[in-house]
Amino acid sequence: MRLIVTQLLQYARPTEYAGYVEAVDVNQVLENSLVLVAHLLARTHIEVVRDLQATARTGINRQELQQVVINLMINAIQVMPEGGTLRLRTRDREDGRAGVLLEISDTGPGLSERVKERLFRPFFTTKNDGNGLGLWISVGLVERYGGSIEGLNRRELGEDSAGASFRVWLLTEPLAPQEGPTGPMEARRA
Numbered sequence: 001m002r003l004i005v006t007q008l009l010q011y012a013r014p015t016e017y018a019g020y021v022e023a024v025d026v027n028q029v030l031e032n033s034l035v036l037v038a039h040l041l042a043r044t045h046i047e048v049v050r051d052l053q054a055t056a057r058t059g060i061n062r063q064e065l066q067q068v069v070i071n072l073m074i075n076a077i078q079v080m081p082e083g084g085t086l087r088l089r090t091r092d093r094e095d096g097r098a099g100v101l102l103e104i105s106d107t108g109p110g111l112s113e114r115v116k117e118r119l120f121r122p123f124f125t126t127k128n129d130g131n132g133l134g135l136w137i138s139v140g141l142v143e144r145y146g147g148s149i150e151g152l153n154r155r156e157l158g159e160d161s162a163g164a165s166f167r168v169w170l171l172t173e174p175l176a177p178q179e180g181p182t183g184p185m186e187a188r189r190a
């Protein structure tokens with residue numbers, strides 16, 4: 001509850017809460033977030049599959065990105081009560097734009113057209129105990145850094161299995177060039 005309220009306040013008054021922006025390794029954020037949802041994973045038979053190939057970093061507030069990832073992971077876990085596969089993928093953008101793709105996929109029922117249209121609206125939920133705020137807050141956080149989120153069915157991505165896939169598109173870090181552990185980073189302004 002405290003986390004939700006804090007995020008809501010950040011959303012309503014972004015200038016007062018503007019987070020510290022740094023060059024963030026999305027793979028590391030995924031790993032850290034997994035630790036935080038481990039208690040939920042332990043209750044089900046969900047297999048976690050990692051395919052983390054992004055090398056670029058993204059300019060964002062680490063805690064805010066973690067909040068987004070946790071929201072997406074919890075949604076994925078909630079649609080697989082009988083178990084399934086949680087797949088985490090990261091890629092450097094391949095379309096020539098400087099950026100990183102972070103994708104969280106499940107093997108749940110997927111998204112109906114009706115749900116897909118409403119995903120990012122505040123208070124839209126199909127759950128008995130949902131607030132319908134997770135995705136709305138998440139998209140707000142990501143857009144502030146020039147990113148975006150899309151919700152798709154895995155079949156729309158050419159895959160042969162049911163389930164949803166949430167793709168978070170982030171910009172390559174817009175800070176001054178720095179040396180990271182993986183070598184010089186490309187710095188580009190959004």
Ligand SMILES: Nc1ncnc2c1ncn2[C@@H]1O[C@H](COP(=O)(O)OP(=O)(O)OP(=O)(O)O)[C@@H](O)[C@H]1O
Nearest residue numbers: 075076079110125126127130131132133134135164
């Ligand atoms: N991985 C998913 N598979 C299928 N439907 C999803 C998935 N993620 C989100 N949805 C749909 O989108 C709705 C909105 O999601 P959102 O995270 O914003 O709210 P919530 O999970 O219902 O509640 P809250 O996150 O506030 O606890 C969900 O109620 C569900 O209908």
Ligand SMILES: [Mg+2]
Nearest residue numbers: 071075134135
């Ligand atoms: Mg949610």
